[in-house]
Amino acid sequence: MDFIIGHYNYWVVIVLMMVGLYTVISRGNLVKKIIGLNIFQVSVFFLYISLGTVEGGAAPIIAEGVKVYSNPLPHVLILTAIVVGVATTALALALVVRIKETYGTIEEDEIHNLDHSL
Amino acid sequence: MKPNLILHVIAKFLIPLIILFALYVQFHGDFGPGGGFQAGVIFSAAIILYSLVFGLESGEKIIPHHWLRILASLGVVIYAGVGIESLFLGGNYLDYTILGSNQIAGQHLGILLVELGVGITVAAAMLILFFAFAGRGRE
Amino acid sequence: MFDVVVDIVLLTFLATTSFAIMRMTNLFAIIMLFGIFSLLSAGLFVVMDAPDVAFTEAAVGAGISTVLMLTTLALVKRSKEPYYDEAPKTHTAWLPLIVVIVTGSALIYGTWDIPNFGSADAPSQTHVARFYLENSLPDTGVPNTVTAVLASYRGFDTLGEVTVIFTAAVAVMLLIGGKRPKSVPKTEGEEAKDEA
Structure with a gap:
């Protein structure tokens, strides 16, 4: 039981990761692919934050009378990664908008057919 | 856009609070949770809310596009400039200790300036992203 | 103990939401669900003692990225009904399913070596983290x-x-x-x- 509770976080992280990966490789809609990538990204955030958590620890803001803190390093890495993540997601969405304007569709199969019919 | 009374009143009430909160998060980030990244995002969220409720044109009147471009670059320049300043004063790049009279003062000043740069760039970049997507929709 | 219960409940919600996102075909509903997904993650970050990260995730994930995705959706919708649906799948995606199951099993086998969640003597807690907290x-x-x-x-x-x-x-x-x-x-x- 201890083992299950102690590893539940990591298992959910892997489930989220695989859901994201499956969405990316099995769906043809480009917006849906980007959402799959985002789910994958969030699962990586959880992996880092889970690894940094200490049982009974406080948030890493130094205060008197607090002995145990969580690990601040994953927080720093993920904090910046989230904001960079939304910037890169916006770049991907911009590419999707341009694809829609050029091809008239955002379905991968239809784009593929259009490319071959030229 | 059709005006909606409830949205207008609530937004007018909320937007100053959101901006105030963003400033608090920006400048209180040394002592509590917060910092440049969060403050920038919250600040841009206030302006995005305004544009969503009152229309894109009124949103663009608050901060014109060329200002946003200047601000986005200004943040990076502030950040890199702090590094170069410490180089000129004889320290290493981004070594804030040399900026003040003692180590604590120098570090404090450096962190404050750097976080300010981060906040300005993030806020401007998020607004550039939003206006680019929203502006594409009109003919 | 209370922390652990909240943690497990929220993680289960999160996994359920991600499955719903994967199964649905209406992009509008998917994007709204993704906003909920981000808000749940922000809550989880608070439970895991990371208020800074929770702040950012709540503002970015539930706020800005949802707005960006909705504006994109308005630009890429179909010209006639159904506006926001993805194309129906023509074949069952067996190969991706197999790839995902194999990869997932390998990763879960890898978790056997990770120390329990929250253990204070894990390798990640004993190097630079201690230095940062003390200095x-x-x-x-x-x-x-x-x-x-x-x-x-x-x-x-x-x-x-x-x-x-x-x-x-x-x-x-x-x-x-x-x-x-x-x-x-x-x-x-x-x-x-x-x-x-």
């Missing part, structure tokens, strides 16, 4: 260790991140900044599709 206040005078590490100890890293955000904004501006060309000439393929 950041005397070194910088900033009680929030996250800010101290972000801006001072790892200043180069953050400079790089800010540059990445700036570059992404410039790239988006180059791609879709400005107005759309008035009349987009129809491609041959689109005409053929309209006839069909």
Whole structure:
């Protein structure tokens, strides 16, 4: 039981990761692919934050009378990664908008057919 | 856009609070949770809310596009400039200790300036992203 | 103990939401669910003692990225009903399913070696983390260790991140900044599709 509770976080992280990966490789809609990538990204955030958590620890803001803190390093890495993540997601969405304007569709199969019919 | 009374009143009430909160998060980030990244995002969220409720044109009147471009670059320049300043004063790049009279003062000043740069760039970049997507929709 | 219960309940919600996102075909509903997904993750970050990260995730994930995705959806919707649906799948995706199951099993086998969640003597807690927690206040005078590490100890890293955000904004501006060309000439393929 201890083992299950102690590893539940990591298992959910892997489930989220695989859901994201499956969405990316099995769906043809480009917006849906980007959402799959985002789910994958969030699962990586959880992996880092889970690894940094200490049982009974406080948030890493130094205060008197607090002995145990969580690990601040994953927080720093993920904090910046989230904001960079939304910037890169916006770049991907911009590419999707341009694809829609050029091809008239955002379905991968239809784009593929259009490319071959030229 | 059709005006909606409830949205207008609530937004007018909320937007100053959101901006105030963003400033608090920006400048209180040394002592509590917060910092440049969060403050920038919250600040841009206030302006995005305004544009969503009152229309894109009124949103663009608050901060014109060329200002946003200047601000986005200004943040990076502030950040890199702090590094170069410490180089000129004889320290290493981004070594804030040399900026003040003692180590604590120098570090404090450096962190404050750097976080300010981060906040300005993030806020401007998020607004550039939003206006680019929203502006594409009109003919 | 209460923490662990909240943690497990929220994680289960999160996994359920992700399955719903994967199964649905209406993009509008998917994007709204993704906003809920982000809000749940923000709650989880608070439970895991990361208020800074929770702040950012709540503002970025539930706020800005949802708005960006909705504006994108308005630009890429179909010309006739159903506006927001993805194309129906023509075949069952067995190969991706197999790939995902194999990869997932390998990763879960890998978790056997990870120390339990929250254990204080895990390798990740014993190296630089201790150094940062002990030295950041005397070194910088900033009680929030996250800010101290972000801006001072790892200043180069953050400079790089800010540059990445700036570059992404410039790239988006180059791609879709400005107005759309008035009349987009129809491609041959689109005409053929309209006839069909």
